[in-house]
Amino acid sequence: MPVYEYQCDECGVVFEARQKFSDAPLTECRECSGSVKKIISQTAFSLKGGGWYQQGYGGGAAAKPAACPSAGATGGCGGCPKAVNE
Numbered sequence: 001m002p003v004y005e006y007q008c009d010e011c012g013v014v015f016e017a018r019q020k021f022s023d024a025p026l027t028e029c030r031e032c033s034g035s036v037k038k039i040i041s042q043t044a045f046s047l048k049g050g051g052w053y054q055q056g057y058g059g060g061a062a063a064k065p066a067a068c069p070s071a072g073a074t075g076g077c078g079g080c081p082k083a084v085n086e
Helices: 053-057 069-074 081-085
Strands: 003-008 014-018 036-039
Touching: none
Parallel strands: none
Antiparallel strands: 003 014, 003 036
């Protein structure tokens, strides 16, 4: 269940409430019974580091990876397991 933050218009207290998506928003402060409004808070979800966007969808021409060290003079990777992925 998501956690929502509310702020009271009367006393200014900020509190959290765990609610279902289908639950109606709270309307009353837990401290003073004043009216509250749902506030948008910073989420804990973030995307960091490399990922699908940088590795294929980031735009621009992607550089061809360096040759496999086991390629030898022929430049081919016939028996190399990396050849399956290229």
